[in-house]
Amino acid sequence: MADARHPARPPQPPIRRDWWSKSFAGVLLGFTLAIALSGLVTWVGPGGPLAMNKFQFTMWIVAPVWLGVVSFCFLFRSGLRAWLWLGGANLLAYAALLASRGPLPH
Template identity: 60%
Template sequence: MENRKQPISKDWWSKTLAGAVLGWTLALALAGLFAWFGPDGIAAPQKSQFVMWMIAPIWMLVFSFVYLFRSGARAVLWLAAANLLAYALLYLLPPMLSQP
């Protein structure tokens, strides 16, 4: 019997695109949430530098795990849903903090 290698998945392009675009936007939203709700709030000194540097590791983590989805469509759907949730929280929660 001959061992045949599995061909590369046909939807790896869509997974890559989902990880690149939606992973990037998700990393931005998660960094924004940390900026608002992390230690000492949004006005913490030197926090902006840390938040800026945490975007790349979050993005690469999402980007690397995107290939575990069964299809590119699932990757797009799950990452789009995560983005919607993260941006909804980012949009809705900070104004609640500033109200008296």
């Protein structure tokens, strides 16, 4: 019952069905993408993986990248697009990481 002290609240819209899919894509694929990009910073950045204090930086860069991906995953039109685009970004990032490490040992 609404009165002057407690006005009636409008009904809340339900959570859209694709938000769960987008959320899981952002959390799972966003984490793996952040790990790959952190590895790229390690191998391609100045000094290579042996540069002084680089391990701290690459460790701490994972969280902001991951949170950025999770935040922006809701801009995709559908959950399927989020999975496909983030999956493709993961494939590209890991391919670049593999290529940046040099030739494979025999």
